[in-house]
Amino acid sequence: MNSTLFNGYSGIKTHQFGLDSVSNNIANINTTGYRANNPEFKSLFSNALNSVNPNSPVSSDMNYGSTVASNSISNNDGNYKESDEEFSIAYAGKGWFVVGDNENNSFNATDVSNGLYFTRDGSFSRDAQGYVVNSAGYYMLGVDLGKIKDGVFISDTSNDEANLATGEIKPIQIPQNLHYGPTQSTNVNLALNLNSNQGEINTYKLFLDSNGKINEEKLLNQDINSLIIDNENINASAYNNAVIKITKNNETKEYNFNYGDFRTIGELKQLIKEQSGLDLDFARDINGDINKNLILELKSPALDELEVSLEGKLFDKLGLKGDKKLFNLNIQNFNTSKNYNVNDLVKLNGAVFKRVESAGNSSPLDDSNFWQMVDSSSVREWNEDGNYNINDLVKFDNKIYQKLSEVNSAPTSADWKLIDDNKTLEITQFNSSENYPKNSFVYFNNRIYQKISDETSISPDDTLNWKIVDGEKFLSDKINIANYKTTIDVFDDKGDKMVIISEFVLNNNSPTNQIWNVKSGIYDKNGENLIGDLVEHTISFDGNGKVNAEPVELKYGDKSIQYNIAGSNSKSSSNFSYIDSSLLDSSKDGTQKGELVNVGIDNNGVINLSFSNGITEKMGRVGIVAFVNDKGLQKIGGNLFEMASISVDGEDTTPASGKPILGWDESGNLRFGQVLYKYLETSNVNPADAMTDLIVFQRGYSMNAKAFTTGDDLIKEAINLKR
Structure with a gap:
């Protein structure tokens, strides 16, 4: 056999291998996560021809044939396409997903058990037991934080960061009927801003007692500076004077009242009564109860005519201003x-x-x-x-x-x-249980009535026995008091929802010590029925805005919740006037039961579970490993690779790929790439290159076949020479 025949034969065989490899790549051009092979060749052997020209500076050798050098895998990333499947994932970068052939597989960086494989195919789903598997039933390995016990997710975020950086990975299991275990609320911390210029709730409702009657003592104890007129605090510290001028019998007297000599509505009422004899009070309804609109009225209880003039910045702010004749009964002279x-x-x-x-x-x-x-x-x-x-x-x-x-x-x-x-005739509120004689005077439906007969009468509505005798009075603008209301969900030991409702009412608006009265209690889930004790407490701010509020205990049944309104774990409560009253932040424990509704995986490979109770929490991460030499991995079919061993100098075998390296660092962050959720990686076969290689190998095959036939013809010709 001549060399031409041998070289042609080896060339045919080598290019056939190339054609087989490229055609396999083309066959898998749509196989998810497929890694293309790159066939590489080398000369078979060579012989130096020193006898031809031993003194020549140019070497002379003779090569004999070619053979396959390798069929290495390509490390290039494929393209990425979107997928709607729950556990479709792709990995962009250097690294592999880890799968195992049974649910007891485990893996760490120093100990690789049998039955572990590596893949770029992220077409995973959950089986009947909740294990994340591929289409062949191989289990996806990852870090399990151990929060799932007997189908219940137990919340614990204390060691998530450290546990997610562990090197131990095992099959990931997320049961189909997983639910979030309820936990009882024991601590609630709120950070809120309280704006002294805002009133969220009708102020009247804030002062109702358990019988639905307004607590007049509390209302009269309100600091004047806590009042709001037309959504603006009256700022009694600056607008602090009120002046009453009374003209009677051609004599005029002036009475001055300054904020500081009084602070509350009740104190101002008392001072006006003692000095001027006039009555300052809230307008009342037909039953003598304070009108829900909360309007102040200034009137005279005397039976003679008074000319009254109101001046001063404080009265102006309240809407009490102008000149009026307050009362003239027109009683006949003797x-x-x-x-x-x-x-x-x-x-x-x-x-x-x-x-x-x-x-x-x-x-x-x-x-x-x-x-x-x-x-x-x-x-x-x-x-x-x-x-x-x-x-x-x-x-x-x-x-x-x-x-x-x-x-x-x-x-x-x-x-x-x-x-x-x-003496001054005292006019009292009408009482339906009392029998009034003729010429009695009563307040009824915010007016003064005089009894004009001796007949028994039920109420001043009886115009035959009563008549209206009052004159004008001064009425303020509608009054509000700075207030705010918060509602926050909490849960009992069964996970049933309750709400903590707090009502904040500004009591003292001093620039150096702003004080809010607070009523807090635990109510049913609709916030309608109080199921615990109603607790009264305060929150205050000094001149620098520093908050002071002692935690209180809110009880319900034999259980309680520690409640703190001074601030959350990350923010403090404030009293900024340029920010609306609002709940800024909260820190609380306790959760209600929730069903698993969604699974999500972030770019760092961390698996997050979302439940119907609104809670999303980490449960583990997808296992990612990398190798120094990816080309040393061995294909076993099914888009799977395994570690192959080689012997070095006859010594112990070592992995051709090198030992596996965890895909994340000590802080738990991926270091070689990122996970793409709801994406799949396509084959990394380049169609253009594959078609080009196919043509090149085909031409090489044809040319080697021609060389082979040429060698065959030469042999035939040599045989014919002998004949």
Whole structure:
């Protein structure tokens, strides 16, 4: 056999191998995760021809044939296409998914058990037991955080970071009927912003007691500076003065009230009453209850006419301003020729008298047995420079005196007669259980009524027996008080939802110590029925905005929740006026039961489970390994590779690929690539290169076949020479 024949034969055989390899690549051009083979060739052997020209500087050799050098796998990434399957994943970069042939497989960087394989095919799904497997039933290996026990997911995030960086991987199991185990709420921490210019809830509702009646004492104890008019805090510290001017009997008196001398609504009410005699109160409804609109009214309880003027920045802010005549009952002056019945009223020298006992026409000043003074608000104060006539009445040292002689002297002398103590007719709220005599005065439906008959009457609605006698009054704008309401879900030991509702009401808006009163309680899941104790507590802010609020214990049944409104684990509560009142952050424990609704895998390969209770938590990660020499892995079919061993110098075998390397570092982050969820990697066969190689190998095959036939012809010709 000549060399030409041998070379042609080896060339045919070598190019046939190339054709087989390329055609296999083309056959798997749509195989998910397929790694193409790259056939490589080498010369078979050669012989140096030193006898041809031993002294030549150019070597002369003779090569004999070719053979296959290798059929290495390609390390190039394929393309990535989207997939809707639950566990479709792809890996971009250097690395492999790890699969095992049974559920007991495990793997770490130093110990590789039998039955472990490596693949780039991420077409995984869950089997009937919840194991993540490929289409051939091989189990996907990864890190399991051990949170799933007997079909229940137990929340524990304390060691997630460290456990996700472990080198131990095993089959991943996520049961189909997995549910999130409920845990009881024991601690709730809130961070919120409280804006003193905002009122979220109708203020009236914030002061209702357990009987549905407004707690008047609490309302009157509100700091004036906590009030809001037209969504703006009145800022009583700056707009701090209120002035009342009262003109009576051509005499004008001025009363000044300054915020600081009083702080609460009740204190202002008391000061106005003591100094001016006027009544400051909240407008009331037909039953005498404070009107839900919360409007302040300033009125006179006296029976004579008063000209009142209101001034000052504080009154302006409240909407109490202007000039009014507050009251004029128009009681007839005493007439000596008229006969008066019991309960009739008369006016004499500025005082109002009521007939008692029996009818008659005696003078109120001479007959104290049948007349009773009921109001002396219009009687003039005594003045030592004044000129008084006989029977004139004066007010001196809070008593009423009658002038008896022409001598000018102080009311304490014998020239004066003591009539009675100074009196102001007190008008009370109508009480349906009380029987009112004629000329009684009551507040009813926010107005003053006078009884005009002796007949029994149910209420002032009876216009035959009652009449309206009040004049004008000053009414404020609608008042609100800065408030806010929070609702946050918590859970009992069975995972049933409850809610903690807190109502915040601004009580003191001092720039150096802003105080909010808080009522907190645990309610049913609809927030309607209180199922625990209602706790009253406070939250305050100093001049620098530093918060102070002690944690409180909210009880329900034999259980309790520690509740803190000073801040969450990451934020503190604040009182910024440029931010709406809002819940900024919360830190709490406790969860309700939830069913598994979704599985997700992030770019770092971490598997997250989402449940119907709104909680998403890590359960493990996809196992990724890399090799120093990927080409040293051996194909076994089914898109799987295994580690092949080689012997070095007759010594112990070692993996041709090198030992496996974990795909993540000590912090748990992937270091050679990233996982793509809902994607699959296509074959990395390049169609253009494959077709080119196919043509090249075909031409090589043809040319070697020609060389073979040429060699055969030469042999035939040599044989014919002998003939």
